[in-house]
């Protein structure tokens with residue numbers, strides 16, 4: 149019943165992972181089990197639209213996707229985070245969530261009722277367009293997104309910059325608190 153937190157930044161130990169660790173800390177404060185995974189060291193190919201995932205609940209491509217997909221299924225919560233790359237999420241994260249969506253659709257909507265949301269960081273601008281395209285991933289998969297007191301965004305260019313972004317830290321902490329609330333409510337049912 150934990151939360152899986154996935155960083156879509158190809159840069160290890162950067163601002164995306166720092167914001168995820170803020171979320172992770174607050175979830176742990178609320179006694180929720182968590183795991184942070186960076187896609188930076190993973191091999192994630194693109195969806196080829198072969199439809200061979202139909203009915204077998206996995207992708208037929210032999211890379212790191214299926215192990216990650218199993219972890220997604222084992223957790224009730226899913227948080228995905230990305231830096232803004234040319235006004236969009238990274239291609240690494242998009243490859244992952246496009247395959248997640250396709251396998252889910254082809255196997256009776258396995259992502260339905262999972263709870264979570266996206267987190268985005270950029271040096272200057274593009275956070276909202278990037279956040280919105282990640283929100284589309286949650287909405288199309290019938291997932292539940294708790295909110296914050298603003299959007300789940302941070303500001304930072306160089307590694308570690310988001311440590312100085314007090315507002316970003318507050319937005320992510322509030323989001324994590326609400327995520328914990330929703331998770332607790334769902335578990336009672």
Ligand SMILES: Cc1cc2nc3c(=O)[nH]c(=O)nc-3n(C[C@H](O)[C@H](O)[C@H](O)COP(=O)(O)O)c2cc1C
Nearest residue numbers: 157159162163164231233234235270271272273304
């Ligand atoms: C290829 C590339 C494209 C980028 N595009 C944008 C952009 O459109 N807007 C922006 O504000 N920052 C942009 N950035 C800056 C990153 O979003 C920023 O450095 C971020 O903190 C990186 O997160 P990370 O440390 O987790 O990798 C770009 C960086 C790279 C490498």
